[in-house]
Amino acid sequence: MIIKDRDYPIRLRKLEALINRLYDHNSKLPLIKDDYKGWKSGYKGELNTDYRLSFLPEKDYWILRDLRLTDDSWKFQIDTLILTRRYFLLIETKNHSGALLFEKDSEQMIQTKQDKEKAYDHPVIQVNKQKWHFNRWLQANNFKVPLIHTLVVISNSSTIIKTDDPFLYKYVVKGDVLVDRIMKIDTNHFNEFFQDKDLKKISKTLVKKHSPFHPDILKIYSLSPADLQKGVQCPSCSYFGMKRMKWIWVCPHCLLRSKAAHHSAVLDYFLLIKPTMTNQELKDFLLLPTSRSSGNLLSTLNLPFSGATKGRVYHMPKDKETFFHLKSPKKN
Template identity: 30%
Template sequence: MILRERPVPETILYNEAALKRLPPLSDLRPQIEESLLKARAGYSGECRVDRLLSIIDSKDTYIIHDLCLQTGSTYIQIDTLILTKYLALILEIKNISGRIKISPEFGQIERIINGEITAFPSPIAQCKKYKIHLKNWLKKMKLPSLPIEFLVVFTNPSSILSASPHDTEVVHKVLRIENLLPKIQELMNTSNSHFIEEKELRRTSKMLLKEHRPYPINKFQVDYIKGIQCTRCKEFSMVRNKAS
């Protein structure tokens, strides 16, 4: 059951609006365009997972997309949270192309594409942080304690994943989107008994939705073009006439 659909990220809406009002020769244009490109790629990957999860037909499985909780001065943004009577499952979704080397011991992943190496923060470390914050949040809200698991889901069909064969954590926690539903079923099957009743599950999900907060986005400091944009020529030259 989908309790919260995934909205278009505020980062996309903000960057699209910023580019429309940015002076053509602004030094910030490449930076904003890159930010928009990354946000669109991330959103595309998340939507692929959403479509896959939509086929789960279970009244006692609650799915919350794009959940943001505030604990003190810290915000945690969970791509997707799946709640059941057996466990809570955090999904961290990555849409990254190229050859991906996962190195949890160094707290990073490396992407190699066209001979260029780029490092990204470890999604496993991210999930562990989210797990701690979610556990503390449930305790703070006096909600039932649930076992919390996490999975890192790679959605790009052209990505090639690699890691040390001795790293069992990567083997069990990182997967491609094609293996997501079987993995979720496996986690459910290994849970011998439920931890909370249906009533408590509903109460927990309602509180999560109630406490959701929009994730604060980073805004670029720039002098934007002011005025009203013409829907035809796209120039900011329209004048608002006051009603008499």
């Protein structure tokens, strides 16, 4: 059963907002679009794994998707965690296409695609590192530690796997045989290490301690707010700089009138600049003429805030998906 689902990744939302607001001539745009493609493909791979795992019997497999936990001063992330009464399983999904060479000695994964080679961290080492942290996390939270298995899933069925490591196939599987492999792991475990009430306690703590990552996307690409186009974007012709009339936004380019066009600009501010804003910051970003007009907008937005009227700080809503009516493009 699904204990914790996967959200649409915040990094993808941030990259989408960034690509949309950067000027076309920005020299970093091709690299950012390339990164976006990579992250998007990774997410698709994770959704494929989710779908494949949906064939496991509900009752015996407690599934937590996309966890980010703290072990001392380290943060570690788990793609998919399966808890059973007999053992735990960590799954890391890779969705690379082309051919993947897993090199034992250099501890790299080398992708060959259209005659180009690219090196990545070895995912088996990656997932074992997660296992090490997770083991410590369980102990630190006073839970018993069962046998913890790890698997790397190669999600793309046309990807070719090559290796010089005779034991690689113990830890790396193609997506279409993932469930078979889990069944095989099952056959080696008869003794129940936990009861359902233990799993309940552990999963509750995992969900509570999950802390989503909010990367500073401008910093990652050494960009500054000056690299972004400001203003409210026209939902019809994409022009930046809709004009605020008394109650409505008007596009000077295509003359579209909109009541809610500022919503996505407010979200962009939170995603790209920082998760809080003041009246003045909103006024600047939306290119509003007066603080009074930005104040009016803020009062209709109903954002969570802190502080008294003067110097009040508005915060990104915790559940931004619902607040901004965002659709998660899920594919199953």
